[in-house]
Amino acid sequence: MNLENYIKARRQQKDILLMTHIVLGYPSFDDSLRLVETMVKAGVDLMELQIPFSEPMADGPVIMKASQESLENGATLERCFETAEKICSEFDIPFLFMSYCNILHKYGFQPFAEKMKAIGIKGSIVPDIPPEDAQDYTAAMKQQQLDPIFLFAPNSSDARMKTIEKTGSGFIYCVARTGVTGSNTDFSEDISDYLRRSRAATDLPLAVGFGIKEKADIDAVKGFVDIAIIGTESIRVMDASGLEGVDRFIRSLA
Amino acid sequence: MAEGKAGYFGEYGGAFIPEVLHATFEELNEKFTEIKADPDFWQEYENLMSTYSCRATPLTYADNLSRHFGGAQIYIKREDLNHTGAHKVNNVMGQGLLVKRMGKKRVIAETGAGQHGVATATMAAKFGLECTIYMGEIDVLRQRPNVFWMERMGATVVPVKEGTRVLKDSINEAFRDWVTNMDDTHYVLGTACGPAPFPEMVSYFQSIIGKEARRQSLEATGKLPDSVYACVGGGSNAMGIFQGFMDDDVELVGVEAGGHGIDTHLHASRIASNDATVGVAQGFRTYFLQNQDGQMNETHSVSAGLDYIGISPLLANLADQGRIRFESATDVEVIDALSLTMKKEGLIPALETSHAFAQAFKDAPKMRSDQTIIINQSGRGDKDIFTIADAFDDPKWKQFIIEKARQYES
Numbered sequence A: 001m002n003l004e005n006y007i008k009a010r011r012q013q014k015d016i017l018l019m020t021h022i023v024l025g026y027p028s029f030d031d032s033l034r035l036v037e038t039m040v041k042a043g044v045d046l047m048e049l050q051i052p053f054s055e056p057m058a059d060g061p062v063i064m065k066a067s068q069e070s071l072e073n074g075a076t077l078e079r080c081f082e083t084a085e086k087i088c089s090e091f092d093i094p095f096l097f098m099s100y101c102n103i104l105h106k107y108g109f110q111p112f113a114e115k116m117k118a119i120g121i122k123g124s125i126v127p128d129i130p131p132e133d134a135q136d137y138t139a140a141m142k143q144q145q146l147d148p149i150f151l152f153a154p155n156s157s158d159a160r161m162k163t164i165e166k167t168g169s170g171f172i173y174c175v176a177r178t179g180v181t182g183s184n185t186d187f188s189e190d191i192s193d194y195l196r197r198s199r200a201a202t203d204l205p206l207a208v209g210f211g212i213k214e215k216a217d218i219d220a221v222k223g224f225v226d227i228a229i230i231g232t233e234s235i236r237v238m239d240a241s242g243l244e245g246v247d248r249f250i251r252s253l254a
Numbered sequence B: 001m002a003e004g005k006a007g008y009f010g011e012y013g014g015a016f017i018p019e020v021l022h023a024t025f026e027e028l029n030e031k032f033t034e035i036k037a038d039p040d041f042w043q044e045y046e047n048l049m050s051t052y053s054c055r056a057t058p059l060t061y062a063d064n065l066s067r068h069f070g071g072a073q074i075y076i077k078r079e080d081l082n083h084t085g086a087h088k089v090n091n092v093m094g095q096g097l098l099v100k101r102m103g104k105k106r107v108i109a110e111t112g113a114g115q116h117g118v119a120t121a122t123m124a125a126k127f128g129l130e131c132t133i134y135m136g137e138i139d140v141l142r143q144r145p146n147v148f149w150m151e152r153m154g155a156t157v158v159p160v161k162e163g164t165r166v167l168k169d170s171i172n173e174a175f176r177d178w179v180t181n182m183d184d185t186h187y188v189l190g191t192a193c194g195p196a197p198f199p200e201m202v203s204y205f206q207s208i209i210g211k212e213a214r215r216q217s218l219e220a221t222g223k224l225p226d227s228v229y230a231c232v233g234g235g236s237n238a239m240g241i242f243q244g245f246m247d248d249d250v251e252l253v254g255v256e257a258g259g260h261g262i263d264t265h266l267h268a269s270r271i272a273s274n275d276a277t278v279g280v281a282q283g284f285r286t287y288f289l290q291n292q293d294g295q296m297n298e299t300h301s302v303s304a305g306l307d308y309i310g311i312s313p314l315l316a317n318l319a320d321q322g323r324i325r326f327e328s329a330t331d332v333e334v335i336d337a338l339s340l341t342m343k344k345e346g347l348i349p350a351l352e353t354s355h356a357f358a359q360a361f362k363d364a365p366k367m368r369s370d371q372t373i374i375i376n377q378s379g380r381g382d383k384d385i386f387t388i389a390d391a392f393d394d395p396k397w398k399q400f401i402i403e404k405a406r407q408y409e410s
């Protein structure tokens, strides 16, 4: 089943799905495996595996530090692929890569997509490839029946949303606010206008992320989107209270 | 100058930016197109630069150096005589006028050597804008005097502790600020790099150097120079002077940071070494010093301003076309060239600038005395006094610092 259909089928059983995120190799590759296990058992529906990049322009201090430490501990692309392959073979939910353009560009978009396919990764989120420059990337992904996920922002015009949704597939990642990952987002504030515009712009499932950190945030976007994305907060929880904390945290969101 | 797709120079350039910045870049592209087509804008810009900075900067005949090498006649384009002491102010004032047209209230900038930060803080003070400067922690340490001036002019200087704590990391931090505050903030990028339209826009403002140098060369010698030398960090002073001679039979020489030597990997030579490969980072596509996974390498140079992983997409394209010869100068060669220039001409080029001098000094003796060269003196070296004093291991300076520290302690 492709990603879009998986999300739509799953939504028949749940009001909103949960996507979580880890940085591969942080705090170690063994921990990455255990984190995924914990999250899958706690009931997440899909996951982003971030391949660390030395220049993570769209990330805030928490993910930036995790990426840097992973690289300092010797994370290589090969190691990320190996770990991702293990993860995909052991757990039965869709996994996506998140990274920056240069990681794919350096490996080659086509070989990278082939590698993803071979490993069992379903799609990728690359925030610094805009639709205007996405041709090689999307062509390579589509050739392997993989989904390049693109992003909406609150300041994307309706026309711009149309362009973006035509370029991507799988689902649309709605960035909840301006800024980088990890800062607070006020979900009690009205983002429903933006999410309504997003809904009108595409038939693809919608995910919302950037700043979600508790059940109340998820409840606030229920009915507007299909997926809530937890990024930075689970790293904070992991740093503060380990795997048990992560387990408790994920279960508290359901 | 762009061929094919907008914002591209050959296969280099583009705008690899997150979606939140799309609208901001649309506005910037629009405004830049508008001012390029408006002759009044360039007039306003030249007026500002001639009354606030020291334009036109002179072309100085270096008779002692010319005689010393016994080859080509050496001329020096004096960007060091600009207000704030470097070519950086050309770009900053141009973008400042643009900010006024866009009605934004705040500016942010990255800085390596601190020259661009000082220029931006100056512009912000003059135009009444709020100002935040991002600067790698290592650069804060090696360029303290510039930090002092920025803060005195009312700017907030944020030391960047992430990554390798140099220029590239301050660019990442500035972008992180911008994706949060783009509605009222303009990012004054300091070199001919980054997402389009920055490489072209910065080169456009810096072209004032080449326009003047071409005219001044004809006035002084009745002909165009045989070769023009510029140091290359991101590439803005080089693009600035080179544009005056692009369509002429004039050799253009870009000099990159050779650090400890290009066979040591401790350098910042993207084109002159074989270590760089094409990549996409910091919002654009060009040659980067990166490893096989696409992670950026640590670079090294005695000069903070050349200590950078990438190079202007305009220069990468001109390098492919063979229009520019790229060379590198090591830290040691740079200090020697600086020393000689001070003794022979009483000029103090910045450490960045001294790279251009070092290469020119290798070539000049092999040229005929009826040939001429121009070296772009992109900035003055006063800001580097601590680094240069260390390089010369100057005992009297050390004694002064020790005594000064003692005064503060008591």
Ligand SMILES: Cc1ncc(COP(=O)(O)O)c(C=O)c1O
Pocket (backbone or CB within 6 Å): B086, B087, B088, B112, B113, B114, B115, B116, B190, B191, B192, B231, B232, B233, B234, B235, B236, B237, B238, B304, B305, B306, B350, B352, B353, B378, B379, B380
């Ligand atoms: C005096 C001086 N020259 C040159 C440079 C390098 O920049 P670019 O290559 O953009 O001219 C700097 C940068 O800080 C500088 O301060």
